[in-house]
Amino acid sequence: MSEEKELEQQGEIAADFIEEFLDVADLDGDLEIEFKKERVYISVQSDAKSNLGKISDPDTVEAVQELARLAVQAKTGEMSRLILDIGGSRQAKTDKLKQLVERTIEKLEDSDSEQHLKPMTSYDRKQVHDMVSEAGFVSESEGQGRDRHIVVRKP
Known part of the structure; x- marks a missing residue:
């Protein structure tokens, strides 16, 4: 499989995991996926009325990011270099x-x-x-x- 296809597969798996996580936690957010520099970047944003701020602390986002990476690894057998941003946590x-x-x-x-x-x-x-x-x-x-x-x- 080409590197580009692998990244797309990782992005889809991670996005599915994060969407499911948000649903279970009853949090509102829209996902955006980007692929650059051999990494998958997923951003979760919401409008001002959303409760997404409950998990936008950088340490919490880092924990969710690690869980998403593990989900990707469990399905692909490959390590993921996913970068996650929730509600501006990266900034x-x-x-x-x-x-x-x-x-x-x-x-x-x-x-x-x-x-x-x-x-x-x-x-x-x-x-x-x-x-x-x-x-x-x-x-x-x-x-x-x-x-x-x-x-x-x-x-």
Whole structure:
């Protein structure tokens, strides 16, 4: 099966899982699926009257995302790199990461010692690496598995 077909299949399975999850939880939302950079992006949005905000906290969305990834893996045998956004959670997470990078750079400038961040997902690490680089600093990932984290240094 071509890579494009595999992504489409993963997107359909994940979307079905998320729609079923929303139905069971009695939450209202409209799904949009995009395919870019070898990933499936699913966005769940709603109108202002919706109760979708009950699960739009970035940590909750990350948990639902992992469940959707497991649903895809159970049906395809393949790992999914699905990215889920519920009610703007992705932007909220990006804003939190931006604040983390700003605080880390302030600490680095005050202390001159490298700064170790808490472990995070590969997608979040990628965003942080990009933000650190844009700010003119250097970062690298260290550790394995769930302990993988970023270290930020002066250039």
